[in-house]
Amino acid sequence: xxxxxxxxxxxxxxxxxxxxxxxxxxxxxxxxxxxxxxxxxxxxxxxxxxxxxxxxxxxxxxxxxxxxxxxxxxxxxxxxxxxxxxxxxxxxxxxxxxxxxxxxxxxxxxxxxxxxxxxxxxxxxxxxxxxxxxxxxxxxxxxxxxxxxxxxxxxxxxxxxxxxxxxxxxxxxxxxxxxxxxxxxxxxxxxxxxxxxxxxxxxxxxxxxxxxxxxxxxxxxxxxxxxxxxxxxxxxxxxxxxxxxxxxxxxxxxxxxxxxxxxxxxxxxxxxxxxxxxxxxxxxxxxxxxxxxxxxxxxxxxxxxxxxxxxxxxxxxxxxxxxxxxxxxxxxxxxxxxxxxxxxxxxxxxxxxxxxxxxxxxxxxxxxxxxxxxxxxxxxxxxxxxxxxxxxxxxxxxxxxxxxxxxxxxxx
Numbered sequence: 001x002x003x004x005x006x007x008x009x010x011x012x013x014x015x016x017x018x019x020x021x022x023x024x025x026x027x028x029x030x031x032x033x034x035x036x037x038x039x040x041x042x043x044x045x046x047x048x049x050x051x052x053x054x055x056x057x058x059x060x061x062x063x064x065x066x067x068x069x070x071x072x073x074x075x076x077x078x079x080x081x082x083x084x085x086x087x088x089x090x091x092x093x094x095x096x097x098x099x100x101x102x103x104x105x106x107x108x109x110x111x112x113x114x115x116x117x118x119x120x121x122x123x124x125x126x127x128x129x130x131x132x133x134x135x136x137x138x139x140x141x142x143x144x145x146x147x148x149x150x151x152x153x154x155x156x157x158x159x160x161x162x163x164x165x166x167x168x169x170x171x172x173x174x175x176x177x178x179x180x181x182x183x184x185x186x187x188x189x190x191x192x193x194x195x196x197x198x199x200x201x202x203x204x205x206x207x208x209x210x211x212x213x214x215x216x217x218x219x220x221x222x223x224x225x226x227x228x229x230x231x232x233x234x235x236x237x238x239x240x241x242x243x244x245x246x247x248x249x250x251x252x253x254x255x256x257x258x259x260x261x262x263x264x265x266x267x268x269x270x271x272x273x274x275x276x277x278x279x280x281x282x283x284x285x286x287x288x289x290x291x292x293x294x295x296x297x298x299x300x301x302x303x304x305x306x307x308x309x310x311x312x313x314x315x316x317x318x319x320x321x322x323x324x325x326x327x328x329x330x331x332x333x334x335x336x337x338x339x340x341x342x343x344x345x346x347x348x349x350x351x352x353x354x355x356x357x358x359x360x361x362x363x364x365x366x367x368x369x370x371x372x373x374x375x376x377x378x379x380x381x382x383x384x385x386x387x388x389x390x391x392x393x394x395x396x397x398x399x400x401x402x403x404x405x406x407x408x409x410x411x412x
Contacts, residue, residue, distance in 0.1 A: 021285015
């Protein structure tokens with residue numbers, strides 16, 4: 001309901017879906033009607049684990065479905081642009097985030113936490129984008145077929161892959177002393193995943209999809225696609241990386257294999273966007289408590305970190321776009337899309353809280369940044385994209401998307 005309401009006000013449905021969790025969780029309902037909140041959302045860990053499990057499936061499938069839409073022909077032509085935007089969008093917010101962490105008051109750093117590790121963790125949080133939020137926002141705004149939408153998607157994934165790598169290193173620093181072997185193993189893991197996907201994964205997935213289409217039709221194809229996405233997520237999780245990264249790789253394998261017509265995957269996209277994705281965003285909101293921002297020192301620190309996060313990511317992506325000869329409106333759209341941190345940053349904050357790198361106050365600050373930057377993205381994207389002309393390639397992509405929608409109507 002809140003997703004539809006957000007759409008009526010010209011915003012992507014993800015804004016309303018995330019707000020559902022905020023309204024029903026500790027941010028509002030726990031304080032306004034604690035008895036009702038305890039009845040509606042019991043605090044037993046096992047019940048929350050059930051919600052988290054469904055939400056995890058939702059985010060894996062959402063990112064996987066997004067990976068299916070990646071246009072590799074565009075990427076080959078714009079590889080230099082992707083590299084420039086991703087590099088600028090990483091280094092500037094990372095550096096600003098580390099500097100901010102070194103300058104924040106000591107009262108905001110948990111007792112026993114090392115300030116350098118805290119600063120590095122904050123820098124990693126600032127340089128990440130939110131693939132699930134970006135994917136849902138681009139889909140809701142019908143921008144996934146636009147060239148800028150594709151660039152946002154892939155540069156965001158490059159930044160996230162580097163961010164998860166940095167997170168694993170910082171987490172190792174928080175737990176034990178940092179060794180060169182930790183960095184080497186993490187880098188080699190990423191390279192091994194990409195290499196295995198390109199050499200072994202792609203032909204294997206192509207064969208599996210073709211066999212599934214011949215024997216089971218659309219149902220068989222959807223089954224194989226879901227299995228590939230979840231299995232890739234499980235593999236990267238087992239290797240110490242984030243499952244979201246693996247799910248995206250799995251989606252790319254399905255989409256680039258050429259094994260089946262895109263229309264056969266429409267039922268999967270329908271159920272993911274209509275059910276799993278909204279449930280995931282709402283569940284993420286249930287973990288957030290924004291009432292800690294009532295303390296002046298926390299609020300001031302939050303405003304500083306928010307400013308640094310927005311300026312760093314916007315400026316990095318914007319400058320990367322301009323140096324790649326994009327128009328200023330295209331560069332502005334890149335900055336707006338990559339600035340959305342969303343629930344990925346909330347996940348990062350939860351990791352920091354568990355490791356003792358973040359305290360309750362700094363956890364709240366990072367969550368606030370995640371929510372506000374996600375709310376900023378849609379209106380700025382809409383404003384900028386109105387001034388970017390359609391290309392023939394985008395029109396063809398849009399026609400293919402409309403054909404898929406027509407097939408979905410026939411499937412229903």
